[in-house]
Amino acid sequence: MWDYSETVKEHFYNPRNAGAVEDANGVGDVGSISCGDALRLTLKVDPENDVILDAGFQTFGCGSAIASSSALTEMVKGKTLDEALKISNQDIAEFLGGLPPEKMHCSVMGREALQAAIANYRGEEWVDDHEEGALVCKCFAIDAVMIEDTVRENSLSTVQDVINYTKAGGGCSSCHEAIEEILTKVLAERGEQPDFSQPTEQVVPEKPYAMTNLQRIRRIEMIIESIRPQLQRDKGDVELVDVEGNTVYVNMTGACAGCQLEMQTLGGIQQRLMEDLGEFIRVVPAKMREQAQLAQIQGA
Amino acid sequence: MAEVEGIYLDNNATTMVDPAIVQEMLPYFTEQFGNPSSMHNFGNKVGLAVKKARKQVQDLLGAEFDSEIIFTSCGTESDSTAILSALKAQPERKEIITTVVEHPAILSLCEYLEKEGYKIHKLHVDEKGRLDLEEYEELLDEKVAIVSVMWANNETGTIFPVEKMAEMANAKGVMFHTDAVQAVGKIPIDLKNSKIDMLSLSGHKLHAPKGIGVLYLRRGVRFRPLLRGGHQERGRRAGTENAASIVALGKATELAGEHMPFENTTVKAMRDRLEQGILAAVPNCFVTGDTENRLPNTANIAFEYIEGEAILMLLNKMGIAASSGSACTSGSLEPSHVMRAMGIPYTAAHGTIRFSFSRYNTMEEVEKVIEAVPPIVAKLRKLSPYWGENGPVAEPEKAFAPVYA
Numbered sequence: 001m002w003d004y005s006e007t008v009k010e011h012f013y014n015p016r017n018a019g020a021v022e023d024a025n026g027v028g029d030v031g032s033i034s035c036g037d038a039l040r041l042t043l044k045v046d047p048e049n050d051v052i053l054d055a056g057f058q059t060f061g062c063g064s065a066i067a068s069s070s071a072l073t074e075m076v077k078g079k080t081l082d083e084a085l086k087i088s089n090q091d092i093a094e095f096l097g098g099l100p101p102e103k104m105h106c107s108v109m110g111r112e113a114l115q116a117a118i119a120n121y122r123g124e125e126w127v128d129d130h131e132e133g134a135l136v137c138k139c140f141a142i143d144a145v146m147i148e149d150t151v152r153e154n155s156l157s158t159v160q161d162v163i164n165y166t167k168a169g170g171g172c173s174s175c176h177e178a179i180e181e182i183l184t185k186v187l188a189e190r191g192e193q194p195d196f197s198q199p200t201e202q203v204v205p206e207k208p209y210a211m212t213n214l215q216r217i218r219r220i221e222m223i224i225e226s227i228r229p230q231l232q233r234d235k236g237d238v239e240l241v242d243v244e245g246n247t248v249y250v251n252m253t254g255a256c257a258g259c260q261l262e263m264q265t266l267g268g269i270q271q272r273l274m275e276d277l278g279e280f281i282r283v284v285p286a287k288m289r290e291q292a293q294l295a296q297i298q299g300a
Numbered sequence: 301m302a303e304v305e306g307i308y309l310d311n312n313a314t315t316m317v318d319p320a321i322v323q324e325m326l327p328y329f330t331e332q333f334g335n336p337s338s339m340h341n342f343g344n345k346v347g348l349a350v351k352k353a354r355k356q357v358q359d360l361l362g363a364e365f366d367s368e369i370i371f372t373s374c375g376t377e378s379d380s381t382a383i384l385s386a387l388k389a390q391p392e393r394k395e396i397i398t399t400v401v402e403h404p405a406i407l408s409l410c411e412y413l414e415k416e417g418y419k420i421h422k423l424h425v426d427e428k429g430r431l432d433l434e435e436y437e438e439l440l441d442e443k444v445a446i447v448s449v450m451w452a453n454n455e456t457g458t459i460f461p462v463e464k465m466a467e468m469a470n471a472k473g474v475m476f477h478t479d480a481v482q483a484v485g486k487i488p489i490d491l492k493n494s495k496i497d498m499l500s501l502s503g504h505k506l507h508a509p510k511g512i513g514v515l516y517l518r519r520g521v522r523f524r525p526l527l528r529g530g531h532q533e534r535g536r537r538a539g540t541e542n543a544a545s546i547v548a549l550g551k552a553t554e555l556a557g558e559h560m561p562f563e564n565t566t567v568k569a570m571r572d573r574l575e576q577g578i579l580a581a582v583p584n585c586f587v588t589g590d591t592e593n594r595l596p597n598t599a600n601i602a603f604e605y606i607e608g609e610a611i612l613m614l615l616n617k618m619g620i621a622a623s624s625g626s627a628c629t630s631g632s633l634e635p636s637h638v639m640r641a642m643g644i645p646y647t648a649a650h651g652t653i654r655f656s657f658s659r660y661n662t663m664e665e666v667e668k669v670i671e672a673v674p675p676i677v678a679k680l681r682k683l684s685p686y687w688g689e690n691g692p693v694a695e696p697e698k699a700f701a702p703v704y705a
Contacts, residue, residue: 012613018683029685036607036626036635036650040685058685060647062609062626066683 005097008067015066017073021056028116028126030109037061037106039069041113043076045121050081057113064096064103071095072110081118087111090263094288101141105132136178139171144182151186159183160200164275167267169200176200216277217243223276224250227269231256238269241286248273249286306619307665311505312454312482312598312656313623317548318507324551325509328544336541337532346543353550357514360553361499362490370515370533371546375481375502376405378515379448381526381537382477382498383409386446387418388524390475393445397474399423399431399460400641406448406479407637423449428590429458429642436465440472447476451483451499455625455638455654456589457598459487463494470495475521481505481513485556486563486595497521503545507658508552512545559659567657568596570666574655575599577670582677584692588644588652597658600625602644603651603677605686611653614676620669625652647686 004012024042031038038061044054055076057069071092076084089107093099099107119126133145150156150165159179163170169179184194211219224240231237236256241249250269252262262285270283308316328349334342336350351366358366372378383396383406396413398406400422410420421439423431431449440447447469452459466476477498480489485506491499498521503512517523517536529538575587584604603611608624615622625636626649634640639649655669681687688694 009613012610013617015683036646038685058683060605060650060684060686061607063613065607066610 002064002100002103004063004067004100007071007095007097008064008099011067011070011096012063015057015070017054017056017070017077018058019056020058021054024056026117026121028113028118028120030112030116031060037065037109039065039109039113041069041072041110041117043117043121045081052076052079052081052084061106062103064099064106065109067096068092068099068106068110069113072114076114081121084114085118086257087114088262101138102135104141136182137166137168137171137175140167142166142168144178147179148182148186151183152189155190157183157187157192157194158198158200159196160198163200164271167271173200219277220248220273223273224269227272231265236265238265242289246280247282247284249284249289251286306621307661307669308621309655309657309661309665309669310621310623311658312457312654314504314510315507315658316660317504317509318552318555320555321508321548321551325544325548328547332543336543337530346541349547349550350541350543353546356550356554357501360484360489360557361501361516362488362492363516364492365519367534368491368516368519370517370537371541371549372513372515372537373511373542374513375403375479375500375505376513377526378500378502378513379403379405379477379479380409381515382500383413383446383448384526385498385522385524386475386477387413389522390445393443395419395421395439395444397421397423397436397439397444397447397449399425399449401425401429401453401455401458401638402448402450403454403479403481406450419443425641427643429453429456429588429638430590430593431460431465433461433465433468437468440469440474442473444472444474447474449476449478451478451480451489452487452595452598453589453638454482455636455652456600456642457482457595457656458590459483459593459595462496466495466497482595482598485553485560486597488560491516491518503549503552506552506556508549509545512542512549514549562659564596567659567661570661570663571597571599571655571657573663574666574669575601577666578673581670581674585677586648588639588642597656599655599657601653601655602639602648603653604648605684605692606651606677606680608651608653610680611651611676614679615653615672618672618676620672623654623656625654626650 021042021044024044026043026045028041040058042056043052046053055073057073059066059069075087075092075095089111092107092110093104116126133143136142136144136147147162147166147168151162154165156162156165159169159176162168162179169176180196187194220243221240224238228237234255236252236254238256239251239253241251256262256265266283270281273281273283328346332346334346336343336347354366354369357369363369372381396410396418398410398420414420423436425431447465449460449462449465451462462478469476475497476495478496479500481500481502482505483489484501497518499516501514504510523536525536525538527538532538532541578601579585582603585601588600588602608626612622612624625639635646635649636652639652686692
């Protein structure tokens with residue numbers, strides 16, 4: 001049995017906005033029949049101001065696919081199209097109180113349906129390059145296609161390389177056999193022999209702090225500054241908001257905000273910080289802290 | 301006896317331990333703690349209990365000798381032992397014949413062996429899950445180390461003609477193993493009058509606890525142990541005996557023998573009533589597998605245009621336990637390999653639900669499930685893009701064509 005959150009269960013048992021919206025002017029169909037998920041999102045958009053007046057879903061899929069669809073329709077109603085496009089799959093998962101790693105693709109599908117429906121409304125063509133493989137690393141939810149592509153594009157040759165580039169295998173290490181198999185296959189294409197004799201390290205090295213707080217924060221700031229030009233090239237940006245223990249709060253701005261790859265970008269920043277500081281670092285969007293603080297105040 | 305809450309129709313996954321069996325095994329956790337190999341009285345009593353259990357298993361399987369029974373930790377261990385033994389004992393033979401619908405205990409091992417250089421032949425099945433014995437006959441030759449074919453399929457209950465297949469293998473001098481974890485206790489087995497060389501069974505499928513299994517090894521069949529060490533199980537499976545569970549399995553096989561007529565009359569009648577009741581009330585669903593020739597306790601129904609995990613969650617909410625061949629329940633991307641092998645389309649394969657009975661189910665429970673299923677299916681179909689007002693949309697695969705498929 002999956003460890004679904006109460007919110008996931010609630011949205012599955014009592015889905016909101018089920019069925020097609022009447023007079024819909026934006027329709028997005030996504031899914032892959034073979035893996036048992038297919039979602040049609042219908043939107044009714046006010047042509048005057050681009051506000052989503054109504055949203056409905058029809059989903060062939062498992063509990064979390066239906067819950068993600070239901071959550072998505074709740075999240076987009078009342079938003080303008082541009083606001084809606086800022087919703088990332090992570091936002092959908094967060095709205096639902098989290099999803100098991102095997103089920104994250106349900107939230108990805110929700111976001112894609114939204115993009116497809118908006119493209120349909122705007123008369124654009126939406127092309128998806130999404131391909132999903134079997135889940136390999138359960139700790140960091142990385143699939144086989146992602147690992148294989150990364151290995152090929154970056155000419156990786158060891159499990160440690162894969163850990164460094166994708167994080168896959170950097171946790172409990174039980175997927176190392178599967179990673180070695182992928183490496184062996186791609187190496188064979190390059191005509192190389194694999195060598196897996198070197199030991200691997202966890203993503204999370206345990207080193208004591210050697211810096212003062214001030215030094216450490218300056219260091220973090222410097223690393224983030226060095227990453228900014230890369231993001232700016234893609235018309236995005238990142239700004240350091242705060243550091244609290246091992247949590248680094250940042251604001252993603254420009255094209256990075258709500259970008260589909262936002263979590264990946266955050267992961268990349270986190271990776272750089274961990275490598276440089278030699279300690280465990282969590283990079284979190286600052287807005288999440290605000291939400292958490294708000295929830296705490298309301299809870300109290 | 302403690303009442304179990306809810307309606308448990310997932311007995312092919314595992315079964316409740318029979319209270320009589322629990323009673324039987326309890327002393328072996330406390331006063332009967334001796335090592336059966338020891339020379340003193342503490343050990344001797346346990347040794348005698350293990351001997352009795354071996355005899356009980358022998359009786360249910362119709363084995364000629366009690367020394368043909370080797371206790372293992374589970375069905376998977378028995379399967380691995382059988383196949384790896386055949387390869388070790390006959391290094392010149394590099395091929396294995398099995399089927400596309402085996403349990404992962406066999407298939408995953410075979411896929412691994414394929415990477416190691418062995419050639420694996422997987423026999424195909426037709427739309428009802430039946431094998432083609434001509435295809436099988438043609439593959440049998442001196443290159444084959446072992447044939448491994450399940451006696452009954454865990455998902456559909458479909459029974460394979462393993463006795464005949466064992467004879468065919470024997471005639472060509474090829475070893476024959478069968479994974480019989482679903483069949484033992486449900487259909488009569490008489491190994492002494494068969495040509496089956498090895499057979500796997502698992503305790504927890506027949507009301508014994510988890511963690512105990514058996515490999516039947518016909519006397520004279522060449523064997524290489526998986527675990528080497530002490531002289532337990534006559535050196536064929538080293539490791540101190542799981543005495544309490546062995547005693548439990550002995551009792552379980554005895555009880556299974558006594559209840560076999562009940563399985564094939566009362567349990568079968570419940571299964572048949574469930575199928576008939578659901579098929580009459582729910583449109584666009586069908587029974588998968590070989591309905592003419594299957595286990596008496598298994599029903600596998602495909603509900604078209606909806607997904608199995610969603611069905612299971614709604615059933616579970618009503619206290620009904622079953623299982624599904626959908627991809628989502630396993631965390632993989634593909635629906636059940638058994639359903640795909642039978643050519644069941646994706647729109648139905650993802651919606652397959654297996655109801656598997658035991659002697660503890662009642663007709664009253666069956667009627668409750670027959671009442672519960674139709675509204676659940678209707679609710680999910682209402683959400684499905686493949687389903688219109690009163691039935692599937694015309695040409696569902698075309699009407700709903702996602703960008704990537």
